[in-house]
Every structure is written in structure tokens, then in C-alpha cells.
Amino acid sequence: MEPITEQEKQDFREFLSTIYGPQANSWNINLKVLELFGELLQSSASCSRYMDMVPRPFVAGNVIKWVSRQARGAIIRHLKNGGKHYLICLRAAGMRMKPQFYLASLGL
Amino acid sequence: MKIVRNIIAFLIIVLTIQGCQLNNIKHEADAERESTGGELILKGRVSVPLPESYKKVLLDDQAMIISESGYSVVYRWIDKKEIEFIGSNKSPYDFFKSVFNTPTSDEEKRFLEGLKYKVHRPNSPTDLEFYYFDNGVGQQMYILSNVLSFVIEVTYKGDDNHKYINSVVTHSKLQ
Numbered sequence: 001m002e003p004i005t006e007q008e009k010q011d012f013r014e015f016l017s018t019i020y021g022p023q024a025n026s027w028n029i030n031l032k033v034l035e036l037f038g039e040l041l042q043s044s045a046s047c048s049r050y051m052d053m054v055p056r057p058f059v060a061g062n063v064i065k066w067v068s069r070q071a072r073g074a075i076i077r078h079l080k081n082g083g084k085h086y087l088i089c090l091r092a093a094g095m096r097m098k099p100q101f102y103l104a105s106l107g108l
Numbered sequence: 109m110k111i112v113r114n115i116i117a118f119l120i121i122v123l124t125i126q127g128c129q130l131n132n133i134k135h136e137a138d139a140e141r142e143s144t145g146g147e148l149i150l151k152g153r154v155s156v157p158l159p160e161s162y163k164k165v166l167l168d169d170q171a172m173i174i175s176e177s178g179y180s181v182v183y184r185w186i187d188k189k190e191i192e193f194i195g196s197n198k199s200p201y202d203f204f205k206s207v208f209n210t211p212t213s214d215e216e217k218r219f220l221e222g223l224k225y226k227v228h229r230p231n232s233p234t235d236l237e238f239y240y241f242d243n244g245v246g247q248q249m250y251i252l253s254n255v256l257s258f259v260i261e262v263t264y265k266g267d268d269n270h271k272y273i274n275s276v277v278t279h280s281k282l283q
Contacts, residue, residue: 021193023169043222046214091194092218099182099248099263102171108180108265 001067004029008069011076012037018087019094020101031066032104038064040090040097047089148172149283150185154236154251154260157279159272179246179266186259200259201252208239208250230277238277247273251280 009029016024016037027033042062058064058071065071079087145158159181162174171184191203196215198206203216208227211217220227225242232238240249246265264272 044218046218046221089218092215093221095186095190095194096219096223096243096248099171099184099261100243100245100265102168102173102182103180103263103265106166106173106175108173108175 001031002069004031004034004072005069008072008076011080015079015083015087016101018084019090020098024101027101027105028107030104030107032107033101034064034066034072036097036100036104038066040094043097044090044093047086047093147279148183150183150260151258153256153283154253155279155281155283156183156251156260156262157275179264179268179272181265181272182261182263184261184263186261187257199257201254201256204239204250204252204259205237230274232277234281236280236282238280240273249273249276251276253282255282 012029012034013025013027016027016033019040041064058068058074064075145160147155148158149155159174159176159179162176162181164173164175166173166175170186170190171182173180173182175181186200186204188200191198191200194215196203196213206212207216207219208229211220223241224244227239227241229237229239235253235255237252238249239252240247242248243263246263247269249262249264251260251262262273262276
């Protein structure tokens with residue numbers, strides 16, 4: 001796996017803060033957290049009208065290739081470019097997955 | 109006369125065996141009660157049983173996490189502020205009651221959207237209402253009461269998750 005850079009961690013914390021509020025700023029961003037984030041991004045059919053899903057070259061089956069820095073960069077650009085409404089729409093589905101994010105952030 | 113004696117002897121044997129079986133059931137019930145560890149009292153209002161053992165306790169503003177090799181449990185208290193953050197003006201009780209029974213708003217429908225497993229509502233011996241589902245890695249439970257201004261969420265990840273969830277249903281109570 002290509003290591004997650006500090007800038008990438010900061011970007012993903014900002015996305016998660018849009019969904020979960022400021023407490024997500026203290027979460028440790030690791031591969032487990034990114035996998036959950038990918039699961040959340042793809043969980044909501046009713047929110048997907050706000051934007052296309054994650055760019056296809058970076059998805060294998062239904063799983064985002066988080067180990068690839070190129071894939072992470074593409075997803076960050078994709079979400080920064082008009083993803084705000086989509087992330088807000090994910091708040092309710094995100095609340096259901098919040099305890100899993102807590103555990104993933106702690107490596108549990 | 110011999111037949112009567114045989115019948116009486118048979119009845120004594122049957123009653124003795126039944127007595128032993130009842131005694132065993134009682135011991136199993138006692139063992140079930142004793143299998144829980146201590147209790148966790150959330151916001152001074154709700155008591156939930158803790159697992160038998162744990163190595164770490166991690167405290168956050170809105171959650172407590174305990175972990176042991178083989179399992180972890182997240183206890184969260186969801187207040188009105190968190191419900192408002194996701195876009196609903198309902199109380200936590202009304203929001204979750206609606207989510208698990210007749211979801212109407214977009215937020216209520218989205219909460220369970222994508223969930224692959226069925227929501228269960230076990231009978232409760234107390235005034236608390238319990239709803240739980242398999243979240244893919246364990247069990248996730250919500251404890252509701254219309255006298256509370258918050259809802260408790262208990263998420264168990266790991267082995268023996270049904271045993272712990274049953275223990276929560278049996279032993280949780282309002283303070």
C-alpha cells in the first residue's frame with residue numbers, strides 16, 4: 001500500500017467532518033477508515049443523484065482501490081469538485097455507521 | 109395391591125426426575141444472570157450490563173469504547189443536537205421510533221438505506237424499547253424510552269455478539 005500522506009489525511013478528515021461534524025477532526029485516518037468511507041459513499045442510492053459515483057477506473061467490483069495513491073487523489077478531487085451536497089446527504093446513513101468509524105479510527 | 113405400589117413408585121421416580129430438571133434450569137438461569145460483569149450507567153438514567161471482561165476503556169465526548177482481545181463495544185448517547193445535525197427536528201426517541209417502524213422523512217429512510225440485514229425488536233421486560241440489527245461485523249442496538257431525551261446505541265463487534273445483546277435486553281433498566 002502507498003502510505004497515506006498528511007495532506008490526504010487532512011482532506012479525508014474534512015470530508016468526514018462534513019458528514020459527522022468537528023469530532024471527525026480527531027479521527028485517525030487509516031485504511032480501515034477509508035474502506036468504511038468507501039462503503040458509505042456507495043451505500044445511499046437516494047443521495048447519488050447529487051453526483052456520479054466514484055470514477056470507475058478506481059473501483060474493483062464495488063470496492064474502491066484505497067491502497068492506490070492515484071485512486072485516493074482522484075476521489076479527493078472528485079469530492080472537492082461538487083461533492084459537498086452529496087456528503088451532507090450522507091449524514092443520516094453516516095450516523096448508522098458512526099460506531100464503526102470510531103472503532104476503525106482506533107484500529108479496532 | 110402390587111399394581112398400586114408399582115404406580116406409586118413410578119410416580120415418585122417421574123416427580124424426582126422433573127425436580128432435578130427444574131433445578132438444572134434454575135441453575136442455568138442463575139448462571140446467565142451471573143455471567144454479566146458490572147453495569148454502565150449512561151447519563152445517570154440508563155443502566156446497561158458490561159461484558160465480563162475488558163482490557164481498555166476509551167472515552168470520547170459522545171462515546172465510550174471498551175475492548176478486549178476478540179471483541180470491542182461502542183456505547184454512544186445520541187442527543188437532539190446530533191439528530192438536528194443530520195436534518196431532523198424530531199426528538200431522538202421520535203426519530204428512531206419512526207426509523208424502525210414507519211420511516212417518513214428522507215433522513216429516516218436514509219438511516220437504514222443500504223442495510224443488508226433485518227431489524228429485530230425483542231420483547232423487553234422493562235419500559236425500554238430495543239431494536240437491533242446485524243451491521244456486517246457484529247450487532248448494533250438502539251435503546252429507546254419516551255422519558256429520555258437521548259437514545260443509547262450499543263455496537264458489539266466480535267464473537268458471542270448474540271449473547272451480549274441478549275444480556276443487554278435482559279439486564280438494562282432505567283435508573
